[in-house]
Amino acid sequence: MPQLTTDRLMEIIRDCAGEGDPVTGDRRPEDQEFTTLGYDSLALLETASRLEREFPVSIEDDALALAKTPAQLTALVNRLLAETP
Template identity: 40%
Template sequence: MSTFDLDELRGILRRMGGVDEAALDGDIAETEFSHLGCDSLALLELCNQVERRYSVQISDDAVSDMPTPARAVAYINSLLTAKAGT
């Protein structure tokens, strides 16, 4: 089973561009995405990137369940776990 971690999330955000890269350094796990320079469109693009890379489906409504990188990582890992169990 694949796992998703904070470094993977950070890498996707850096590759997407439009995010203040300096804000991604350090411990960002509990920092709200809005404080990292990510708006709702950036979060949707993050979800699109994860969907393509990991073959999971993230609903648009799920973005509100992922206000921080830590919550996003946990949510994405729950999808990967469910996928592995099917």
């Protein structure tokens, strides 16, 4: 079964919502909160919709709200993929 990578997630986010804000400091972008990266809840909803079309998952709004960083959203999607029969 295909897995979502953080790099692919970031491509999808950029496709859905643009480049976002530049990353500052020494933290990796996947570990920074979406709001810090310049992405709001509308951008995340569009991203979740795109992920559901590209991968066989259904992302609940509550679970999406708990994913504050790209790394957390990647882990959520991959967990859902692993649970898919």
